[in-house]
Amino acid sequence: MNVTIYHNPECGTSRNTLALIRNTGVEPEVIEYLKQPPSLETLVKLIADSGLTVREAIRQKGTPYVELGLDAANLTDTQLLDAMLAHPILINRPFVVTPDGTRLCRPSELVLDILSLPQKSAFSKEDGEVVINAEGRRVR
Known part of the structure; x- marks a missing residue:
């Protein structure tokens, strides 16, 4: 599965979203948009597709x-x-693009709506909030 995240490593929501993607076993393309801003065309498409x-x-x-x-x-x-x-x-941030759609993932668990792969293990956000339980199910 091809996944792209427009990421800011200083942002907790972005870090949690990236971790949720990786929890499926996928290594996404990570674009640090502060270092590599999108083109006008890409930005317009991200916004419209979201x-x-x-x-x-x-x-x-x-x-x-x-x-x-x-x-x-x-x-x-x-x-x-x-x-x-x-x-x-x-x-x-973070914008995430997958074959299943594009989302602004705020909160981070919105990424689950566009990831068709299951989570491989339980997952909690940096603040301790449980998103995926021990059975691999979304808590909310």
Whole structure:
């Protein structure tokens, strides 16, 4: 199974999502999008395939969102996308692409909706929250 994750190793949600993917036995293509930002075409496709609006794909917390004036309601998608490309930290994460779909995996367990492979073992997030129990079943 081909899986790609647009990953930020400093983000706990992104780390948990990557660990859930690896818990299926798959080693995904990991794109550290802060070092290798997606092209405009790729970013637009990720957002559209996830069923999100451009504004829904912008990360506000811990970013220059307000300082850049991106909270203004009258900005166009083009202006928002330009800001995301100029400041990749504004791209919400992690986006995951599999043959079963594309998702912004917040919370991290949303990745399970697009992974057709079973989890190989129990899994808990970094904070201790159990996601996959000892029987290999999703807790929520």
